[in-house]
Amino acid sequence: xxxxxxxxxxxxxxxxxxxxxxxxxxxxxxxxxxxxxxxxxxxxxxxxxxxxxxxxxxxxxx
Numbered sequence: 621x622x623x624x625x626x627x628x629x630x631x632x633x634x635x636x637x638x639x640x641x642x643x644x645x646x647x648x649x650x651x652x653x654x655x656x657x658x659x660x661x662x663x664x665x666x667x668x669x670x671x672x673x674x675x676x677x678x679x680x681x682x
Contacts, residue, residue, distance in 0.1 A: 621656040621670050628676040636680060 622640050629636050641647060650657060654668035658679070665679050 621658060621666075624670060624673055625658065625676055628673050628680065631673075632677060632680075634680055 622638070625638055628634070629638060647655070647657070650659065650664055652664065652667050656667070656670065657664055658666040658671065658676070660679050666675070671679075
């Protein structure tokens, strides 16, 4: 998922902070058991799958 998000941000000149979280304690704060998870503005937007570039772009533009 990280590659997809990084590509979308770069290809569309989006000003965004991207962080990959591997710490299980930090992940559990979002109360999710299936990864990967995409969080945008502190809200879980996708979990348990890899989104398409168009899906990520739509989420980041909202």
